[in-house]
Amino acid sequence: MIYLPTLALALLGAIQAVDAASPGCGKAPPSSGTKSMTVNGKQRQYILQLPANYDRNKAHRVVIGYHWRDGSMNDVANGGFYGLRSLAGDSTIFVAPNGLNAGWANNGGEDITFTDQVVALLKNDLCVNEGEFFATGWSYGGAMSHSVACSRPNVFKAVSVIAGAQLSGCSGGTTPVAYLGIHGAADNVLGISMGRQLRDKWLQTNGCTSKNAPDPSAGQQNHIKTTYTCSRAPVTWIGHGGGHVPDPTGSNGVKFAPGETWSFFNAAVSSGGGSNPGTPATTLTTVTTSPGSQPTQGNPGTNCSPQWGQCGGQGWSGPTCCSQGTCKYSNDWYSQCT
Numbered sequence: 001m002i003y004l005p006t007l008a009l010a011l012l013g014a015i016q017a018v019d020a021a022s023p024g025c026g027k028a029p030p031s032s033g034t035k036s037m038t039v040n041g042k043q044r045q046y047i048l049q050l051p052a053n054y055d056r057n058k059a060h061r062v063v064i065g066y067h068w069r070d071g072s073m074n075d076v077a078n079g080g081f082y083g084l085r086s087l088a089g090d091s092t093i094f095v096a097p098n099g100l101n102a103g104w105a106n107n108g109g110e111d112i113t114f115t116d117q118v119v120a121l122l123k124n125d126l127c128v129n130e131g132e133f134f135a136t137g138w139s140y141g142g143a144m145s146h147s148v149a150c151s152r153p154n155v156f157k158a159v160s161v162i163a164g165a166q167l168s169g170c171s172g173g174t175t176p177v178a179y180l181g182i183h184g185a186a187d188n189v190l191g192i193s194m195g196r197q198l199r200d201k202w203l204q205t206n207g208c209t210s211k212n213a214p215d216p217s218a219g220q221q222n223h224i225k226t227t228y229t230c231s232r233a234p235v236t237w238i239g240h241g242g243g244h245v246p247d248p249t250g251s252n253g254v255k256f257a258p259g260e261t262w263s264f265f266n267a268a269v270s271s272g273g274g275s276n277p278g279t280p281a282t283t284l285t286t287v288t289t290s291p292g293s294q295p296t297q298g299n300p301g302t303n304c305s306p307q308w309g310q311c312g313g314q315g316w317s318g319p320t321c322c323s324q325g326t327c328k329y330s331n332d333w334y335s336q337c338t
């Protein structure tokens with residue numbers, strides 16, 4: 001027997017899923033590769049990367065990866081979009097835009113306009129989930145990710161800023177967006193104080209309770225994760241002992257940024273972008289799902305991860321069961337419901 005409250009919740013979920021699907025659902029997709037468009041009279045380029053098994057009738061997540069100063073869209077694509085592509089399976093469409101003069105000065109908001117046009121094309125031409133747009137980047141790319149969070153909070157669900165600073169502007173910035181900041185204590189290009197400045201801005205915007213956030217000393221192979229208690233949208237800060245790098249090495253020699261970024265994006269979706277439970281700042285612990293192991297799968301009424309959500313891995317303290325599909329091991333710090 002199906003109880004009416006259960007049926008009502010299921011129908012509500014189906015309606016929300018339909019509402020989130022873009023006008024591009026059902027259309028024949030464009031191919032992956034380098035694309036061009038004109039923005040304010042200037043030729044701009046970006047790389048579009050579709051999943052290997054793109055489904056035109058399934059609403060996909062979108063991750064936009066901004067490159068660093070003197071980098072390019074090719075660098076981001078060749079690097080697996082900051083290591084996230086290997087974690088995404090067939091759930092995600094990736095985009096790597098190319099900056100002007102190999103950077104993101106965002107003069108007159110032109111890089112925000114570029115992003116707007118890319119987003120509009122993605123929604124019109126592809127089947128995307130309009131509630132699951134994310135941005136990430138390192139250095140200048142981190143600054144641009146911060147900028148789109150300020151300017152387009154109704155587009156981007158969450159951002160992950162790696163060694164960023166206030167370089168690309170912050171038009172608006174009064175609407176909450178889930179924010180993850182990652183920065184090195186030994187950063188001699190954009191000092192860690194610049195990363196803390198961005199973090200503190202989002203602590204205020206997102207209604208977070210202030211707390212001590214210790215960082216490792218410069219040169220330590222360690223990372224410390226601080227999760228804040230916030231009333232409007234989550235903020236997490238991870239300090240490490242390394243320098244100005246996109247793929248910092250933390251505790252136990254682990255390259256932690258991709259796994260932490262992907263976990264944060266998943267949590268932003270599952271929490272609806274609202275508050276996240278505060279926990280004391282602590283060195284990350286390991287919760288690993290090993291190859292061949294099979295966590296308990298979800299039952300109606302249990303708090304399990306959604307399809308494509310995380311269900312295990314280093315630093316993961318969330319559910320290890322799946323509301324849909326099974327929990328599949330990807331690596332020691334990430335398992336996903338597929």
